[in-house]
Amino acid sequence: MYQFNRKEYEERMKWYQEARFGMFLHWGIYALPARGEWVRSPEEMPEEEYLQYFEEFDPVDYDPRQWAKAAKEAGMKYAVLTAKHHDGFCLFDSALTDFKSTNTKCGRDLVREYLDAFRAEGLKVGLYYSLLDWHHPDYPHYGDQHHPMRNNPKESNEGRDFNKYLEYLHGQVRELCTNYGRLDVLWFDFSYGEGERCMRGETWRAHELVTMVRGLQPGIIIDNRLEVSGEGFGSMYEGDPKPWHGDFVSPEQIIPPGGLLDKNGNDLIWEACVTMNNNWGYCALDNNFKPAGMLIKKLVECVSKGGNLLLNVGPDAKGNIPDQSLEILAGIGRWMKKNGESIYGCGKAGMEKPEVGRITRRGNTLYYHLFENTIGAMPLQGLSKEQVKSVRWVHSGAEIKIAKGWVYDNYPDIVFADLGPDPVLPDPVDTVIRVELK
Incomplete structure (x- = not known):
């Protein structure tokens, strides 16, 4: 049996x-x-x-x-x-x-x-x-x-x-x-x-x-x-x-x-x-x-x-x-x-849910699912700059730079992704960015 x-x-x-x-x-x-x-x-x-x-x-x-x-x-x-x-x-x-x-x-x-x-x-x-x-x-x-x-x-x-x-x-x-x-x-x-x-x-x-x-x-x-x-x-x-x-x-x-x-x-x-x-x-x-x-x-x-x-x-x-x-x-x-x-092969990120969406994870890769935009650069809460190897748009593979400047200096423990000047996300339903960790 x-x-x-x-x-x-x-x-x-x-x-x-x-x-x-x-x-x-x-x-x-x-x-x-x-x-x-x-x-x-x-x-x-x-x-x-x-x-x-x-x-x-x-x-x-x-x-x-x-x-x-x-x-x-x-x-x-x-x-x-x-x-x-x-x-x-x-x-x-x-x-x-x-x-x-x-x-x-x-x-x-x-x-x-x-x-x-x-x-x-x-x-x-x-x-x-x-x-x-x-x-x-x-x-x-x-x-x-x-x-x-x-x-x-x-x-x-x-x-x-x-x-x-x-x-x-x-x-x-x-x-x-x-x-x-x-x-x-x-x-x-x-x-x-x-x-x-x-x-x-x-x-x-x-x-x-x-x-x-x-x-x-x-x-x-x-x-x-x-x-x-x-x-x-x-x-x-x-x-x-x-x-x-x-x-x-x-x-x-x-x-x-x-x-x-x-x-x-x-x-x-x-x-x-x-x-x-x-x-x-x-x-x-x-x-x-x-x-x-x-x-x-x-x-x-x-x-x-x-x-x-x-x-x-x-x-x-x-x-x-x-x-x-x-x-x-x-x-x-x-x-x-x-x-x-x-989605495929992904699961829990082991991180707090962000205000603007959700996170899925596969190994050392995090996927930030953005359901809405922010004013200014996108905060990648839960990460330090030292942890991040690269940030990319998933839909195109294009690089996303880490934002710098006095606006963000007040938050040294948060990584901000510079998504550009357009206040509207490329996909209004769910825009996904891929974060590779070191």
């Missing part, structure tokens, strides 16, 4: 900490009602009503090569697709269910096509798999915290065999880990509940599950949601990781205010998963999209705190990433082409 090994852990996490930026893809038959991927739960929608979307599903425009190109152009290094969400519908050709994409009008294994396309672009590939399943007859219905039929006493749990469901869950994970080549990330979602209705850890036979996954996919990275969910940090935080704790913490719709440390003050590896608008799955009436400039700054914030950003897109029922999402990705990509060196 699998046991945590620190050396192996650090080795498999190297590429992930280098990558820093990934794409989350929430897609399924819930794109047809277009009210988000949870649509069945809040609406308490019966199974027979939901099945109409299974009969209609036919993503005629689905071309994962276009998705992969959009991700790569945005500067993303990995992606995670929902192979199965809480509704139980599978985007892959599982031998264990008829509720799958190959049985819809499209008749295609959508997971296989996604994996082939993203690998062809040189991106790391991951799959999301829901531990919940509102379609499976042996998953708890009445009284469950989230099931659409939780309030319907006619959907009694009498005769339901949860062990049969666990065999199904383990069997499908085995299929994904066996039939689709090398997987880089497995993103389980999610654990919940307490007491008699605890759906966490060994409720899922988690030790057995993780042992199987790591045996079939050596080096795979697993999230922490077999143990907790977006609301918790798990046993890695306690400094005594359980075998099923996962490899990273997964804060959802929040960037941790101070980054994440365990209770002993050691850095935790984490990834903030964030939506572009207010929904994960396609929602036709949700136009509350975060602008590219804001998301660039949020990516920088994650990296400056030692974390990754997994940014979600929700393709529509035809298989198209919404135009607004593509425009945002393109905007991020233009910035990343010029400034990606300040």
Whole structure:
């Protein structure tokens, strides 16, 4: 049975900490009602009503090569697709269910096509798999915290065999880990509940599950949601990781205010998963999209705190990433082409956050991310002149001189970078300067 090994852990996490930026893809038959991927739960929608979307599903425009190109152009290094969400519908050709994409009008294994396309672009590939399943007859219905039929006493749990469901869950994970080549990330979602209705850890036979996954996919990275969910940090935080704790913490719709440390003050590896608008799955009436400039700054914030950003897109029922999402990705990509060196392989600077932006660091190189200008030269607080080898604009490589003069003599402990006479920074979103230390 699998046991945590620190050396192996650090080795498999190297590429992930280098990558820093990934794409989350929430897609399924819930794109047809277009009210988000949870649509069945809040609406308490019966199974027979939901099945109409299974009969209609036919993503005629689905071309994962276009998705992969959009991700790569945005500067993303990995992606995670929902192979199965809480509704139980599978985007892959599982031998264990008829509720799958190959049985819809499209008749295609959508997971296989996604994996082939993203690998062809040189991106790391991951799959999301829901531990919940509102379609499976042996998953708890009445009284469950989230099931659409939780309030319907006619959907009694009498005769339901949860062990049969666990065999199904383990069997499908085995299929994904066996039939689709090398997987880089497995993103389980999610654990919940307490007491008699605890759906966490060994409720899922988690030790057995993780042992199987790591045996079939050596080096795979697993999230922490077999143990907790977006609301918790798990046993890695306690400094005594359980075998099923996962490899990273997964804060959802929040960037941790101070980054994440365990209770002993050691850095935790984490990834903030964030939506572009207010929904994960396609929602036709949700136009509350975060602008590219804001998301660039949020990516920088994650990296400056030692974390990754997994940014979600929700393709529509035809298989198209919404135009607004593509425009945002393109905007991020233009910035990343010029400034990606300040993101990839970077992390915490170990310095106080400056007033005008943030700092990321790789070794002896500091990247000052300037969100606003100053009056006069730019203070590089936390550095002495003796420490600085060179200062350059990242976008052009041009030298930036250290400012001298009586204005700055009052602050002998601060280095000032002379950014020139223009009070407007070259990039109004985030202008990056590189400081090489001696």
